[in-house]
């Protein structure tokens with residue numbers, strides 16, 4: 001290598017260095033231009049190369065997406081459509097075809113079964129998330145499938161799947177139960193509440209408002225919307241603007257959002273405020289269920305206590321009573337009035353409490369479990385952490401009684417006895433997966 005070149009390599013020149021020497025300056029400019037062009041063309045080639053690389057990556061991605069959609073789609077296709085249509089078939093005069101969201105959930109599976117048994121058409125949708133053991137949800141799905149109810153695996157945030165369902169079946173009703181449940185979990189995972197209870201709800205309502213014909217909608221609100229309300233029993237006319245948890249706030253938001261869709265698009269809306277629903281096939285995250293499991297496993301349970309040592313109380317409501325309430329609400333929902341996404345007249349907008357009207361304290365609940373399980377609980381009594389709980393709930397149910405004859409008949413003693421029996425039965429998951437040590 002010539003010395004000058006070597007020098008250039010070792011000490012890269014700057015324009016200022018050669019200012020006084022004309023030749024050297026030209027020589028230098030030449031070299032710079034040459035370099036500049038050389039580097040521009042190299043850059044150009046690199047750019048071309050990168051563009052080609054990106055293009056081939058994108059087309060590969062779209063191939064993979066199309067391929068995986070084609071090969072692994074859990075919905076769509078002739079067989080799938082046949083399953084949906086068959087499941088939605090109405091087998092009684094004056095019957096309904098109902099899309100049940102959250103059908104593999106606790107309340108969803110019970111109501112789906114009850115609808116099917118009386119001859120209504122039912123199609124379920126559920127995202128089988130892992131908020132609690134999804135094997136319980138799969139087991140509920142199997143139970144439903146054995147009774148002719150098809151449950152589609154999908155998320156209510158996916159409007160395409162919802163549109164496909166409405167393209168396949170002209171649902172007369174939607175029973176919307178899919179939600180992120182649980183009061184205290186909102187501290188850990190606030191976004192899941194917004195995702196399911198707000199975004200998911202809007203996604204569903206968007207599809208319902210455009211459906212031809214529009215379905216009537218019955219959906220699950222919650223007793224938690226009463227929040228810090230102290231007036232007892234809770235009436236639908238009481239204040240619900242002081243939620244104590246994000247869960248409650250999203251359910252309250254749901255009541256407002258559904259009102260908007262009723263007002264603008266003429267969707268018939270019925271919101272049901274469930275009061276701590278319990279029973280067989282229930283949710284393992286709820287106190288009665290987790291207490292049962294811990295007592296059976298010899299583990300301690302934590303009992304929360306309110307201010308000044310006051311015992312917490314809930315208007316625990318047995319699942320069969322809630323099922324009757326859901327059927328009553330569906331039967332009396334009235335029709336939506338919109339077509340082509342436009343309201344043609346006023347449509348019903350209703351809200352009902354579905355409670356038991358007999359609040360029971362948490363220590364009493366534990367006592368009943370101990371009696372049924374024949375095991376003493378190891379109790380840790382602690383002050384209620386400020387994570388969303390309210391001290392008590394108590395439903396006034398006169399509206400639901402007046403409008404569809406809602407009348408709960410199962411007290412906590414009887415209901416927990418049935419739950420414990422379910423837990424102990426061998427042919428189902430209850431004892432094996434969820435209750436056994």
Ligand SMILES: O=C(O)[C@H]1O[C@H](OP(=O)(O)OP(=O)(O)OC[C@H]2O[C@@H](n3ccc(=O)[nH]c3=O)[C@H](O)[C@@H]2O)[C@H](O)[C@@H](O)[C@@H]1O
Nearest residue numbers: 181182183222223224274275276286287302303304312389
């Ligand atoms: O009524 C409702 O709307 C709500 O009812 C239940 O919420 P919650 O009443 O809090 O039911 P549990 O989680 O079973 O708790 C029942 C009672 O046991 C207490 N508890 C819970 C857990 C625990 O470890 N210890 C304990 O003392 C709670 O503070 C509460 O007073 C459901 O989990 C919600 O999804 C539903 O919306």
